[in-house]
Amino acid sequence: MVEIxxxxxxxxLLASQQVFRAAMVGLPSxxxxxxxxxxxxxxxxxxxxYDGSTLVGTTDGGVGTLTLPGGAAVSHLAVTHVGVLPTHTRRGIVSALLRRQLRDARDGGHVVATLRASEAVIYGRYGYGVATSSIGAEVITARARLRDGVATSGTTRLVDRDGSxxxxxxxxxxxxxxxxxxxSRLPIWWAAHRLREHDKPVWVAVHSTDGRDDGYVRYRPTDPSQWWSGADRRVVVEDLHAPTDAVFADLLRFLLRLDLVDRITFPALPVDTVLPLLVHDRRAVRLQSTSDETWLRILDVRxxxxxxxxxxxxxxxxxxDDDELPENAGTIEVGPGGVRRVDGPxxxxxxxxxLAAVLLGGTSWRALATAGLIxxxxxxxAAADALFATDRAPFAGVGF
Structure with missing residues (x-):
């Protein structure tokens, strides 16, 4: 019998780190x-x-906030490092870990939990649904000239990496x-980034509006060893925070001024990104495949x-319906005037x-009906779609 x-x-904690990395197999040291x-x-x-005295599986998380349509931020558990040793898979250990974690999070007053899924068929059974997606993009710099009328809101400067x-x-x-x-990005998230980047050539540019820093982009060359002799020099955007489209446009303007760069890769952008519209030749921007981003679990439906x-x-x-957290189950009336519990079907x-898939506006109720999921x-x-629609695609823009 496994004990949680x-x-x-x-x-x-160090043992849990080692268990997770053994479970994931392909992560860099x-x-x-x-x-x-x-x-x-x-x-x-x-x-x-624990199987006896041996640690065989683990999960952890960090507490922050998640923004809902309308701008309210609710208490959020960012779930990460879910893994079980290969000697103990398919014994219900992940189920025991995640169910304990969900129950404790709900009892602790958190409204939602989210994670990034290494496999797409695991987490739905615990009530997680895909709430946001992202799209990758590649920019061919020789063809990417910004339109004259593209918005600008401030200035961008390089900053020293130390302390950045x-x-x-x-x-x-x-x-x-x-x-x-x-x-929200947690102290443990920044600590992990500091470890991953300690020996990489990474550059940071900060955006300011009226003298106030309000965005940044962190980028690096994909293959420094080939930089001087390479014919296809690429930069990847490691992280980008642009709270408005105008800040995003300014940061793109900065990236396109980088010398010796043939292509710029954005691994994750909102699915409604304005990037192709900002350049004269939209084929200079190659939108790539979309990926599921946020898997969301509603801990407190009401x-x-x-x-x-x-x-x-x-x-x-x-x-x-919610088998894992039955206090969520029941009928709720949702409308412009508010939310309330009601009797009957x-x-x-x-x-x-x-419900997690539609909560942020990333999926329509009509699509769920077409798929037989409601x-x-x-x-x-159709009435639910009118209520739940948002003017921008949901997007987290950060992994953990």
């Missing part, structure tokens, strides 16, 4: 020691699965994005639905997993 425990000591590992974990949020992570963290905290799906805003239209009654019935009459799904 909360891990506290540096030795326990990091210089994590007993002294360092505590900076990568929030106290009391790392769980371990602290500056970046302050910029994000002081200038949060209003996009649905935006998540609190999550109450915190977001809605479009105009008639209220809709929705019956929610709703006009639409949905699992909490699919039941109810078509007019109710």
């Amino acid at each position: 425990r909360v891990l506290h000591t540096p030795d326990e 990091l210089p994590v020691t007993r002294e360092v590992v505590s900076t990568l974990r929030e106290p009391g949020l790392t769980y371990g699965a 992570l602290e500056r970046q963290a302050a910029i994000v905290d002081e200038n949060p994005s209003a996009r649905p799906g935006f998540v 609190a999550a639905l109450t915190a977001r805003t809605y479009g105009s239209g008639s209220p809709v009654t929705v019956t929610v 709703g006009a639409v019935r949905v699992h909490v997993r699919e 039941t109810g009459d078509a007019s109710a799904a």
Whole structure:
């Protein structure tokens, strides 16, 4: 019988780090020691699965906020480092870990949890649904000339790498994005970035409006060894924080001024990115495949639905199913005037997993109906779409 425990000591946390990396197989090594590992974990949020005295599985998380449509930020658990040793897979260990984590998070007052999934078929069974997606892009710099009328809002400058992570963290905290799906960046996230980049050639440019720093881009060459002799020199954007389209345009303007660069890769942008519209030759921007980004688990359905805003239209009654957190189950009326519990069956019935997919506006109720993922009459799904629609695609823009 596997026992789930909360891990506290540096030795326990280091063991959890080793279990996770063994489970993931393909991750690059990091210089994590007993002294360092505590900076990568929030106290009391790392769980371990023990087979006797042996740690065989783990998960952890960090507490911050997630932005809902309308701008409200709700308490959010960022789940990460989920892994089980290959000697103990398919024994229900992940299920035991995640169910304990979800129950503790709900009891702790958190409204939602999110994660990034290494596999797409695991987390739906625990009530996680895909709430945001991202799209990659590549810019061919020789053909990418910005249009004359592209918005500008300030200036961009290079900053010294030493101490720049602290500056970046302050910029994000002081200038949060209003996009649905935006998540606050945690101290453990910045600590992990410091480790990953300690020996890489990384550059940082900061954007300012009226003398106030409000955005940045962090970038690096993909293959420094071929930089002088290479015929296809590429830069990858490691991180970009642009709370407005005008800030994004200024940061793109800066990147296009880089000498010796043939291509710029953006691994993750919002699916409604304005990037192709900013250049004269839109074929200079090659949009690549979309990827699922945020897998969201609603921990408190009523609190999550109450915190977001809605479009105009008639209220809709929705019956929610949730086997893992049964206090979420029941029928709720949702409308421009608010959210309330009601008796009886709703006009639409949905699992909490699919409710997570529509919560931020990233998926339509009509699409869920077409896929057979909700039941109810078509007019109710159409009314729900009018209520849940957002003017911008949801996007987190950060992994963890």
